[in-house]
Amino acid sequence: MSFNNLDTLYRQVIMDHYKHPRNRGKLEEDALVVDMNNPTCGDRIQLQIQVEDGKVKDAKFEGEGCSISMSSASMMTQAIKGKSIEDALRMSQLFSDMMLGKEIDPGNLEMGDVEALQGVAKFPARIKCATLAWKAMEQGVEKN
């Protein structure tokens, strides 16, 4: 296999989230619903977030897309659950910085599996795939 570069992008944990997405589905209770797509490639996501007392109580997603966009949605929903809106938005900013190849300092924020997407920064054509779910989350909480 001479796809060495590719391993930096498609880490095992990413493919695991792609194959076994966390929080895929629909929320039963009232939730903020955001539909977003990437018009250049056709990826689409519907994100549902339930906010209670300024915190993300639950989050689920549905959609179609590549391994990067879908695994990112899976990781994002996992990461923001239980976080305050402010922290969720801070994480989104950290994620954007990470996509620009910047060194990030999450401080007390638990980014979890999300950091596995670091390698995407080296594949500029794929950054939009990775940020789709985060942009949807930002739009959702802004609507709130």
Add this chain to the structure above:
Amino acid sequence: MDARSIREQFPILHQEVNGHPLVYLDSSATSHKPIKVLEAVDAYYRNDNSNVHRGVHTLGTRATDKYEGAREKVQQFINARSTKEVIFTRGTTTAINTVAHSYARANLEPGDEVIITPMEHHSNIIPWQQAVKATGATLKYFELNEDGTLNMEDVKKSIGPQTKIVALTHVSNVLGTINPIKEIVELAHRQNAVVLVDGAQGAPHVKVDVQDIDCDFYCFSGHKMCGPTGIGVLYGKQELLENMEPVEFGGEMIDFVHLYDSTWKELPWKFEGGTPIIAGAIGLGAAIDFLTEIGLDKIEAHDQKLTAYAMERMSEIEGLTIYGPSKNKRSAVVTFNIDGVHPHDTATALDTEGIAVRAGHHCAQPLMRWLDVTATARASMYVYNTEDDIDKLVSGLAKTKEFFGNVF
């Protein structure tokens, strides 16, 4: 035709991408430019740069001669009756929009129908959606057969006295389907409907004779046929163009300007408001020289042979689906998916091997829904591609399949 010696004339192909020699299989998106075209554009800017149809000075005359000379080359290339029928535009999109704005809005009324096909590029869908919204006419679609060819029975049934415009692609940018344009034009003309052909993928690959096809409008882009970006052509029959209002107003297109009214120049200039795309037109002229020297019949034969080879080799890969008609009915496009691998992931994997393919919806979202996929990967070929490129693609695809098979 020797693709290897043709390759020598394309400097961009001689580079490494991600540590591998570039294998460019995305010519349906845009083709590369031979030295001849690069030099023609460069020489214009170095020696002749000036505005056209204006100054009395020598550079102005040289620029005008070159610009109008390019129009003559286009006229001969598509066998238009006269240069009055050749309008330079920004590309296929602008050409279609010109007809949809000018001809369609002036001639459509409630009850009238515009018919297109599900295999159209967005640029041959949206202008008609907007035109029927503005006029109260109705937009309809011909049906496709299962293999992605047009259902000619449905075409015959659908075209009636209410049909005013039929707009369809010559060659599908996704399926590679070559549509029987001449037959459709005949059917439409029997009902006095006009036919617009989107030739963006047609003109680069298939010999176009607008008098033989007898279509009313034929639109194409320079950049997909070895010319520069930003230049395209609207061919229209003179009697239709004479009666159409321009859609862009300004310098270059006027006859007399009074305080409250103005009159237009004669054809083709009444449709070319503003300083035209001079260098682009000259580059397109050089591209036409390049293609004509090789011969469109030879290019077509080369495309056919290479496409057949690609389809044969690619179908050796288990779990790879090819969309569209069989090899003898298609142009140099092979759209495909590997089971369980998203096309973006396929394209990224191939890119690490220096292989450029397109992934996504190819500006044909209705067709993606017809195919029941959200996206596909596409390999498209042109004069400079060889069997060696296809071999590299096939081994890249095999590796891609193995890679994503292993990580799962």
